[in-house]
Amino acid sequence: xxxxxxxVVTAALIGLVFGCYDGLLGPGTGTFMILxxxxxxxxDLITAxxxxxxxxxxxxxAAAVVWILHGNVLWEIALPAIACxxxxxxxxxxxxxxxxxxxxxxxxxxxxxVLALLFIKMGYELxx
Numbered sequence: 384x385x386x387x388x389x390x391v392v393t394a395a396l397i398g399l400v401f402g403c404y405d406g407l408l409g410p411g412t413g414t415f416m417i418l419x420x421x422x423x424x425x426x427d428l429i430t431a432x433x434x435x436x437x438x439x440x441x442x443x444x445a446a447a448v449v450w451i452l453h454g455n456v457l458w459e460i461a462l463p464a465i466a467c468x469x470x471x472x473x474x475x476x477x478x479x480x481x482x483x484x485x486x487x488x489x490x491x492x493x494x495x496x497v498l499a500l501l502f503i504k505m506g507y508e509l510x511x
Contacts (some may be wrong), residue, residue, distance in 0.1 A: 393423050398438055403440040404457055406449075413439045428487040428494075436454045 386499050397419040405412040413435045450456050458504035 390424060394420075397423060398442075400437070402442045402445070406446050407441070410505070411498065412442065414501070417494065427491040429482060432482055432490060438505050 397416065401412055401419060404415065413464050416435035416438055417428065417431045420426045420434050421428060424431075426434065447456075
């Protein structure tokens with residue numbers, strides 16, 4: 384049975400769980416959010432991707448505020464990274480166009496590639 388209250392609670396729990404994951408570990412948060420939005424809220428992949436981007440941005444801003452307030456930011460590394468992220472907006476634009484034009488099938492395939500690479504990387508880091 385559809386209920387707005389249930390949907391809001393589910394979305395809040397997705398944000399809380401993956402926000403904590405993002406703050407503790409980070410890699411793959413957006414992909415995991417997409418899986419949460421599609422699995423628990425039955426959103427299509429395009430909509431889930433957009434929601435994940437907005438939610439991930441909020442999580443990153445919250446984390447940045449905490450790190451800055453505690454004085455734990457290496458600005459000599461952070462500022463060039465911020466500059467490159469701003470320059471990379473063109474890539475974000477192209478990625479969003481690819482997703483919208485390619486549809487759910489291309490997004491699903493790309494998610495599997497990203498998750499496989501993430502698990503390989505994390506497994507490697509755990510073993511070595």
